[in-house]
Amino acid sequence: MKEVYNFSAGPGVLPQPVLKKVQKELLNYKNTGMSVMELSHRSLPFQNIIKETEELFRELLSIPDDYHVLFMQGGASLQFSMIPLNLLGPGEAADYIVTGSWSKKAVKEAGKIGEIRTILGNHTSIPSYTSQNEARYIHITSNNTIEGTRYAEWPDAGGVPLVADMSSHILSEKIDVSRFGLIYAGAQKNLGPSGVTVAIIHKDLIGKAPTSCPTMLNYETYAKHGSLFNTPPTFSIYVMKLVLEWVKENGGVDGMEDRNKKKAALLYDFIDNSTLFHNGVEAEYRSLMNIPFSTNNDDLNQCFLKEAETEGLQFLKGHRSVGGMRASLYNAMPYEGVKALVHFMKNFESKQK
Numbered sequence: 018m019k020e021v022y023n024f025s026a027g028p029g030v031l032p033q034p035v036l037k038k039v040q041k042e043l044l045n046y047k048n049t050g051m052s053v054m055e056l057s058h059r060s061l062p063f064q065n066i067i068k069e070t071e072e073l074f075r076e077l078l079s080i081p082d083d084y085h086v087l088f089m090q091g092g093a094s095l096q097f098s099m100i101p102l103n104l105l106g107p108g109e110a111a112d113y114i115v116t117g118s119w120s121k122k123a124v125k126e127a128g129k130i131g132e133i134r135t136i137l138g139n140h141t142s143i144p145s146y147t148s149q150n151e152a153r154y155i156h157i158t159s160n161n162t163i164e165g166t167r168y169a170e171w172p173d174a175g176g177v178p179l180v181a182d183m184s185s186h187i188l189s190e191k192i193d194v195s196r197f198g199l200i201y202a203g204a205q206k207n208l209g210p211s212g213v214t215v216a217i218i219h220k221d222l223i224g225k226a227p228t229s230c231p232t233m234l235n236y237e238t239y240a241k242h243g244s245l246f247n248t249p250p251t252f253s254i255y256v257m258k259l260v261l262e263w264v265k266e267n268g269g270v271d272g273m274e275d276r277n278k279k280k281a282a283l284l285y286d287f288i289d290n291s292t293l294f295h296n297g298v299e300a301e302y303r304s305l306m307n308i309p310f311s312t313n314n315d316d317l318n319q320c321f322l323k324e325a326e327t328e329g330l331q332f333l334k335g336h337r338s339v340g341g342m343r344a345s346l347y348n349a350m351p352y353e354g355v356k357a358l359v360h361f362m363k364n365f366e367s368k369q370k
């Protein structure tokens with residue numbers, strides 16, 4: 018099989034050693050004679066899996082004890098609804114900082130439930146924000162997957178709970194969890210396969226939903242039952258555990274951050290010195306995970322994408338709302354993958370002269 022590098026924005030690349038372990042254990046998980054997929058979520062082996070997943074996650078992110086870790090389904094997109102359903106009482110308003118397509122979607126859903134005030138940013142930087150008028154919470158998209166921007170520093174929340182969609186960069190660099198009321202992420206970018214959505218939520222934000230809130234949309238249900246009120250996405254959680262073990266073996270979040278900075282620098286440095294490719298994001302707001310770039314000519318972009326694919330550089334097409342190209346350099350993307358991309362870009366550029 019030819020070597021392929023997967024630059025997809027999501028579901029994204031998974032570490033090879035993790036996939037090999039999944040393969041090895043697939044038919045017989047720890048001498049149960051069964052696959053993880055066939056294990057009851059009430060069985061001891063699965064209870065151990067979910068417990069160890071939570072413990073590892075807490076350890077890697079130094080999550081303080083007064084936070085719950087919840088495993089849910091429905092993706093980050095369901096969180097867009099769950100957050101206001103749980104947190105926004107009658108007469109209360111929330112502030113949403115809009116920095117891209119995903120923030121817009123979060124606003125759209127929250128607006129169906131309560132009063133939302135928006136602070137509008139652009140696609141090449143992050144607006145500054147200081148909380149002024151009583152907001153119930155402040156919502157941010159901490160890394161903008163489509164636009165390739167990320168926060169250089171967290172907004173000044175002034176004691177108001179900060180809620181962050183970290184889907185596309187959780188575990189990619191150190192964060193101080195105590196700055197947040199709620200952090201959430203769909204797993205399929207940096208944590209594991211699709212199917213599981215993780216939230217880190219301060220205990221003070223649990224149990225605030227109105228009694229009319231459906232059981233499965235209430236954070237309290239997950240917190241009370243250790244995310245085992247109903248059947249959780251067992252296989253996804255199992256793979257997430259293996260991904261977390263891989264992160265730990267590779268230097269933890271510090272190790273990831275180090276490697277991610279080197280990977281991103283390699284690509285940004287090349288783009289900034291290129292006469293063909295450009296990236297319009299202001300330097301301090303550049304994402305380490307999602308790097309959009311383009312030539313000035315759409316036919317040339319198409320040609321680039323086609324040739325890249327035959328070279329095994331996959332899923333480099335930019336989001337349809339932005340066009341051009343985008344390289345997603347999630348934790349599991351090896352440095353060699355970025356080197357191969359830059360090498361290809363160099364050759365492509367020299368052929369245009």
Ligand SMILES: *Cc1c(COP(=O)(O)O)cnc(C)c1O
Nearest residue numbers: 092093094119162182184185203
């Ligand atoms: C991918 C993504 C989403 C959507 O996630 P789903 O799990 O597909 O609902 C939301 N927010 C951000 C920042 C994303 O990158």
